[in-house]
Amino acid sequence: MSSDHKHDHSHTYDDAERWKNDGVRVIKGDRLDPNTAQTPGMFRQAAVNHARVGAQKIWAGTVSIQANAKTGVHHHGELESVIYVVRGKARMRWGDHLEYVAEAEPGDFIYVPPFVPHQEINASPDEPLECVLVRSDNEAVVVNITDIDPVEQPEEVYWTDPIHKHP
Template sequence: MPEQTKGTGHIDPGIVEDLGGLTVIRGGGDSRGWNGILYKQGMSAKNVGAQALSINVATVPPGAVAYAHIHEGFEVMLFILQGTVKHTFGEGLQREVINHAGDFIYIKPGVPHEVFNIGEEELIVFVARSAADEWDKIVDYPSQYRPPKGA
């Protein structure tokens, strides 16, 4: 299981190439984890000085759950590169949608949602956020699947 962090996943600025107006991370950088999801380092304010967006590639193991949460004040767009994902969403997580490789997903700010890899392979997703700080504005939402704190 990936290391569990909240907005403090290890950023390795040593792999960032600042070419003077264009910045490169080759191969997506090292992996780090948050909320049951493994992320390539990607780009954000923490390593390239972005001001209003961040991007990552997320990997979710088969059967894993990214526990319910809300994005406060920023939008998220996803592109499913591999696998099958179920999102439960909305008030009380009462709504459900299933997406497959090739699908795009847009999540409005403030919409509660929980992510399930329901496929037999790793779920790989390109993630774009309209926030440069990545996880700092994500808040937990009640989930029947989240282990109790301290467990």
Template sequence: MTECRKLRPHTAHDGKQGFAYLQGISRESAGSAGICMHLLTVPPGGRARAHKHASHETAIYQLSGRAVMYWGDRLQHRMDTEAGDLIYIPADVPHLPVNPGPDPVTAVIARTDPNEQESVVLLPELEHLVP
């Protein structure tokens, strides 16, 4: 029998891309089959490693703060985001988010891969492209 579940995020795990994610809905925590949802806080000056999600899409709802996301094959595009923005990242698109501001950035992140440690592909060869 499939069960509904309620979780309260209180345990963090380190993602490959360099941020700590509060445990959310995943295969491991709730038995989900097709989605993973976490809470993320990026401290002022925080920066992810350049990466992509090879086989799944990402949707983000930014709750607070201002961030910048560089994206594209050479991270040549820039997207400035703020609280209230919804951000979509297609599968296989390289990106690198940064919090340049004085305040933390908080967001709800959902992915179409149900695993907590989703299929992140690190792209260290792109790191130098973002100041």
């Protein structure tokens, strides 16, 4: 495979310092940042974002969802989301009337395209759901949709933070 660009592989001390401080980062699982928007029944922690590592186009972290917890109906604007199920059973409802449903188990990935109205649900009545979440931007875009009745009623669970007030 040919490359159209050339690299100067000679390094100076400044290059070494730059790579040391601005190169690969390892974020230990016990050092995630809980300073992120929270939803009742869910606990999110950031691993990769702009504040922690300078990420420009991606957010990654974990979410732990209590048994039977459900979000309100929402979408994430232009963002794409990927959810990887680590433990438990996830149920996703989506569509103009949440008429579609799918479940995911450990090892499964869930892809949520931009602007898709959806509801996230822990399908287990007695076990937590543990997931890894990756989003295509650092912005926490959540648009609550109040004119669609959820098929599975949330327990007043809305994404709330200083930007996204309770509807």
